[in-house]
Amino acid sequence: MKVEVEPDKCIASGQCVLIAGSVFDQNEDDGIVVLLGSEVTGGEEDAVLSAARVCPARAIHVLDGQR
Incomplete structure (x- = not known):
């Protein structure tokens, strides 16, 4: 499965890191x-x-392997 993020859309809620911390992190300066x-x-x-589903900014995109 391939995943992409749109940092410009991110609102730094951190849900992705809580759910999938081995794939996502947050920038220390702004939380993006x-x-x-x-x-x-x-x-x-x-x-x-799950992280893509709960992202409030819809900044995470799963490109293949969707279920």
Whole structure:
């Protein structure tokens, strides 16, 4: 599964980091999302899909492997 983020849309709510901290982080200066890796495997897929669903800014996009 591939994932992308739109930092310009991010409102720094941090939900993605709480749900999938191995894939997402936040910039220390402003809290904006930082993608730690665009390729997501196995056990991380469900968490990334959940993070994309709960993102209030819709700044996370799953490009393939959607369920």
